Amino acid sequence: MAFDWSYTIGLFWSRDFWNATLLVVELSVATWILAVVLGFFVALADRSSLMVVRRAAGLYVWFFRSLPLLVLLIFVYNLPQAFPSTSGLLSIPFVAGLLAMVLSETAYIAEIHRGALVAVGKGQYEAGKVLGLSRTGVQRLVVIPQALRIALPSLGNEFVSIVKLTSLVSVISLAEILLVGQRYYTQNFKVIETMVAVACYYVLIVTVFDTALKAFERRLDFSRRLAELTTEEAEPSGGVVKQIVDDVRTSAAEPAIRLEKGGKSYGIHQVFKDLDLSVKPGEVVSIIGPSGSGKTTLIRSLNGLETLEHGVVYLEEKPFLAGTREKLAKSIRHDSADALRIGMVFQNFNLFPHKTALENVMMGPVYHHRGSLSDIRKDARSLLAQVGMLVHENKYPHQLSGGQQQRVAIARALAMHPSILLFDEPTSALDPETVGEVLRIMAALAKSGRTMVIVTHEMKFAMEVSDRVIFMEKGKVVFDGSPSLLEERRKQDGRIAEFVRI
Numbered sequence: 001m002a003f004d005w006s007y008t009i010g011l012f013w014s015r016d017f018w019n020a021t022l023l024v025v026e027l028s029v030a031t032w033i034l035a036v037v038l039g040f041f042v043a044l045a046d047r048s049s050l051m052v053v054r055r056a057a058g059l060y061v062w063f064f065r066s067l068p069l070l071v072l073l074i075f076v077y078n079l080p081q082a083f084p085s086t087s088g089l090l091s092i093p094f095v096a097g098l099l100a101m102v103l104s105e106t107a108y109i110a111e112i113h114r115g116a117l118v119a120v121g122k123g124q125y126e127a128g129k130v131l132g133l134s135r136t137g138v139q140r141l142v143v144i145p146q147a148l149r150i151a152l153p154s155l156g157n158e159f160v161s162i163v164k165l166t167s168l169v170s171v172i173s174l175a176e177i178l179l180v181g182q183r184y185y186t187q188n189f190k191v192i193e194t195m196v197a198v199a200c201y202y203v204l205i206v207t208v209f210d211t212a213l214k215a216f217e218r219r220l221d222f223s224r225r226l227a228e229l230t231t232e233e234a235e236p237s238g239g240v241v242k243q244i245v246d247d248v249r250t251s252a253a254e255p256a257i258r259l260e261k262g263g264k265s266y267g268i269h270q271v272f273k274d275l276d277l278s279v280k281p282g283e284v285v286s287i288i289g290p291s292g293s294g295k296t297t298l299i300r301s302l303n304g305l306e307t308l309e310h311g312v313v314y315l316e317e318k319p320f321l322a323g324t325r326e327k328l329a330k331s332i333r334h335d336s337a338d339a340l341r342i343g344m345v346f347q348n349f350n351l352f353p354h355k356t357a358l359e360n361v362m363m364g365p366v367y368h369h370r371g372s373l374s375d376i377r378k379d380a381r382s383l384l385a386q387v388g389m390l391v392h393e394n395k396y397p398h399q400l401s402g403g404q405q406q407r408v409a410i411a412r413a414l415a416m417h418p419s420i421l422l423f424d425e426p427t428s429a430l431d432p433e434t435v436g437e438v439l440r441i442m443a444a445l446a447k448s449g450r451t452m453v454i455v456t457h458e459m460k461f462a463m464e465v466s467d468r469v470i471f472m473e474k475g476k477v478v479f480d481g482s483p484s485l486l487e488e489r490r491k492q493d494g495r496i497a498e499f500v501r502i
């Protein structure tokens with residue numbers, strides 16, 4: 001029997017098929033949107049600090065991924081037999097189909113979100129935290145935009161699967177494309193001709209939505225955006241850092257920040273114990289020492305990125321953080337204004353990759369409503385000019401060199417006008433050629449009177465710019481004094497001489 005082309009072509013004008021196509025689109029879009037949203041919450045629950053929440057999320061994903069959709073569809077559609085009160089809703093095939101598909105797809109999509117959330121590095125959370133963003137703020141402004149971009153190709157793929165899975169809802173008498181086709185060919189026996197039309201309708205839906213999702217993906221992909229240079233001249237340097245420092249300069253006699261009897265272990269490995277550190281306002285303290293001596297852990301304990309077991313951190317003698325085993329811990333109220341007095345620059349910059357240099361610098365002040373948008377923008381541009389990055393203000397981090405990224409990160413830390421700046425090995429991730437450009441900016445900041453604590457391996461820099469150098473080894477302070485005193489000690493102490501080679 002010859003293939004009946006005219007019959008197949010005629011099916012593209014069939015009202016039944018177009019109604020079924022609309023139904024498939026509605027069911028697929030509704031399933032996808034609901035599953036994307038609910039799946040995100042399941043993925044977040046999977047990362048919860050509460051074990052019961054994590055377990056519940058894990059159980060949900062395990063159960064609904066194990067259950068064939070067909071079984072779930074029949075189960076949900078027949079649920080009113082066991083629970084008659086559900087018949088009002090579940091006897092409507094569209095509702096029953098939607099519910100079954102959302103239950104199943106949420107489990108798959110939660111796994112896609114989970115992978116995307118893991119891919120957003122820890123440094124991004126920490127950068128949000130040091131800017132004083134709340135947990136929801138970090139999710140909304142930092143994590144979700146990045147996770148969505150990472151997940152979007154897989155989510156688009158899942159949409160295609162959902163469109164195809166809608167063919168299963170014919171089992172609960174929902175008049176989708178396959179069921180319409182079956183009704184046609186059981187009357188005229190033109191199975192192949194009808195199925196060609198059925199296939200074309202599915203391909204059409206997938207093609208339209210796939211193209212739209214790919215376009216959306218391209219829009220979100222900041223890595224494809226062209227690098228834009230601002231033609232405007234950078235403001236002359238020298239003004240802004242000075243101006244900000246003048247704002248924070250204080251004559252207070254008490255330490256700007258002080259750690260008392262700090263103790264920290266990772267499992268059985270004790271990093272330090274009973275460690276004291278006190279930094280006066282305007283003082284520049286460099287912490288040096290061999291790898292693994294606890295420098296980074298110490299500096300991260302000062303702003304709460306690491307939780308101490310013992311000890312108290314005081315900000316201008318007001319208790320700010322306390323170790324988990326400290327009695328004082330419970331009575332310390334977390335004051336976000338206090339946290340904002342400490343800025344931090346990370347070894348790996350931790351700029352937000354989905355934001356331009358200017359947006360990175362503006363993020364903290366905008367979040368904390370530190371003035372009108374135009375004032376914040378003006379301030380952020382001045383800071384970028386100060387670090388020589390105004391010309392690159394519209395570039396995304398991946399369009400900048402390491403040194404340039406670190407300069408933007410310094411401007412971002414300064415944007416909250418903190419009174420204390422912490423630097424965790426700010427040049428360790430840089431090429432030797434770009435180290436100098438970052439050190440020059442730090443030296444300018446140091447000269448202008450800001451309180452700075454710097455973990456560094458740059459001995460020459462530490463000796464030149466610091467008021468005090470602390471030499472740490474195996475979690476202990478083995479030297480704490482001025483660079484000139486260290487110079488003296490170097491002549492007598494072989495271990496220090498070995499390490500401090502300038």
Ligand SMILES: Nc1ncnc2c1ncn2[C@@H]1O[C@H](COP(=O)(O)OP(=O)(O)OP(=O)(O)O)[C@@H](O)[C@H]1O
Nearest residue numbers: 266269271289290291292293294295296297298425
């Ligand atoms: N998250 C962690 N989990 C387990 N151990 C850790 C962790 N972070 C650091 N450590 C360990 O704590 C010790 C101190 O590490 P830390 O990074 O503070 O040293 P450091 O002096 O800054 O070293 P480097 O100069 O190489 O950065 C090291 O032995 C390290 O292996």
